[in-house]
Amino acid sequence: MKPLNLFYAEPDPDRWIKFDRYPRRLIRRILRGKQRPGGVMMVALNLMKGLDKLGIPYRFNDYKYINKHPEEIAGIIGKPQLLFDKEWINPxxxxxxxxxxxxxxxNLLTTHPNVKRILVPGDWMADMFKPFYGDMVTAWPTGIDTDKWxxxxxxxxxxxxIYDKVRWEHEQYQDGLVESIKEILNQHKLSHQTIRYGQYTYTDLKKNLSQSKAAIFLCEHETQGLAYQQILATNTPILAWEHGGYWQDPHYYPHKVKFQPVSAVPYWDKRCGLKFKGTLDFEKQLLQFVKLRDGFEPRKYIMENLTLRLCAQKYLDIYQQVQAELNG
Structure with missing residues (x-):
C-alpha cells in the first residue's frame, strides 16, 4: 500500500518580530534541554510506533510530497493550527x-470542506462534537506503549x-478531596505517596509505581487519559474519582458550554479497579477495593484495547474508509 501522510507540529508563532520563533526555539533548547513530549505529541509518536509494528509505511511532515499529490489524504494529527495556517487542497x-x-x-466544515473525518480521543468528547459536525466525528484513542509500561x-x-491531576480550583479540592482521602487512608493504616501532574518525570512515575500496590487517580475528566492508562499497563489497579457531571473547562463552563456527562476514566472495565463519586462514598469503595485488589487485571484490559498495534490499526481502518469514500 501507499505510505500514509502524517503531519504534526507544536504551535510556535512569532512573538515580537518576524521569524523570532527560530532563535527563541534555540534558546529554549539550551536553557531547558530536550523537550518532553506532551499529550498531543504522544498521540503522533505512538501512532507512528504502532504503524512501525504493523509494518505500515508513512511519511511524516513531508510537505513537498503532499503539495505534489493533492489527491492523497493528509492525516493532520495535531495541533489544529496546522489545518488553519496552510491552505490544504488534500482531503x-x-x-x-x-x-x-x-x-x-x-463553521469548520464550511470553511474547510476537505475535512473528511474529525478524530477525538474518546466517546464522551465525540458526543460533545457530533451535534456540530455529525457523522464526521469518530472516537479514536492513541495506543499505550506496553513495552515501555x-x-x-x-x-x-x-x-x-495518589496521582493528583485536579486541574481547576485545586486549592478547594486540596482541602475537600485530597486531604480527606489522605485522612481516610491514614485512619485505615494504609500508606500512601503522592505525585502531582506536571511535576514529575516518567522515571519518577515508574519509581513510585514500583513501590505501590495500587493507585488513586484524581482528575475532573479526561478526553483519553494517557497517564492513568500507563499506570494500568504496569498492572497497577486504580481507585478512580469518577466525578461525572459537567465538562469543567473554565474557558467554556458555565457561561458558554454546558455539556454532560464526562468521564475521568473513559477507557475502563471492571478489570481496571473501582470508581468513587466523592468523599461521601470514598471509604466504602476503598474498603471494597482493598478486598478485591489482588484480583484486578488492568494490564489485560490495556492489552486487549489500547496497545500501539491495535490503535494504529484503528487509525489505518479510518484512513482506508475515507479513501474508499473518495474513490466512491
Whole structure:
C-alpha cells in the first residue's frame, strides 16, 4: 500500500518580530534541554510506533510530497493550527489533537470542506462534537506503549500512589478531596505517596509505581487519559474519582458550554479497579477495593484495547474508509 501522510507540529508563532520563533526555539533548547513530549505529541509518536509494528509505511511532515499529490489524504494529527495556517487542497483527517470545543470553529466544515473525518480521543468528547459536525466525528484513542509500561519489579511497600491531576480550583479540592482521602487512608493504616501532574518525570512515575500496590487517580475528566492508562499497563489497579457531571473547562463552563456527562476514566472495565463519586462514598469503595485488589487485571484490559498495534490499526481502518469514500 501507499505510505500514509502524517503531519504534526507544536504551535510556535512569532512573538515580537518576524521569524523570532527560530532563535527563541534555540534558546529554549539550551536553557531547558530536550523537550518532553506532551499529550498531543504522544498521540503522533505512538501512532507512528504502532504503524512501525504493523509494518505500515508513512511519511511524516513531508510537505513537498503532499503539495505534489493533492489527491492523497493528509492525516493532520495535531495541533489544529496546522489545518488553519496552510491552505490544504488534500482531503484531511483531522485529529485527535484538536481544539477543545466546536464552538471555537462552528463553521469548520464550511470553511474547510476537505475535512473528511474529525478524530477525538474518546466517546464522551465525540458526543460533545457530533451535534456540530455529525457523522464526521469518530472516537479514536492513541495506543499505550506496553513495552515501555510493563509490570514493574520492586518491593511494593506502599499501599497507594495518589496521582493528583485536579486541574481547576485545586486549592478547594486540596482541602475537600485530597486531604480527606489522605485522612481516610491514614485512619485505615494504609500508606500512601503522592505525585502531582506536571511535576514529575516518567522515571519518577515508574519509581513510585514500583513501590505501590495500587493507585488513586484524581482528575475532573479526561478526553483519553494517557497517564492513568500507563499506570494500568504496569498492572497497577486504580481507585478512580469518577466525578461525572459537567465538562469543567473554565474557558467554556458555565457561561458558554454546558455539556454532560464526562468521564475521568473513559477507557475502563471492571478489570481496571473501582470508581468513587466523592468523599461521601470514598471509604466504602476503598474498603471494597482493598478486598478485591489482588484480583484486578488492568494490564489485560490495556492489552486487549489500547496497545500501539491495535490503535494504529484503528487509525489505518479510518484512513482506508475515507479513501474508499473518495474513490466512491
Amino acid at each position: 484531511v483527517i483531522l485529529g485527535a489533537g484538536i481544539f477543545s470545543h466546536p464552538s471555537d470553529h462552528p 510493563q509490570p514493574l519489579a520492586g518491593t511494593k511497600s506502599i499501599d497507594f500512589l
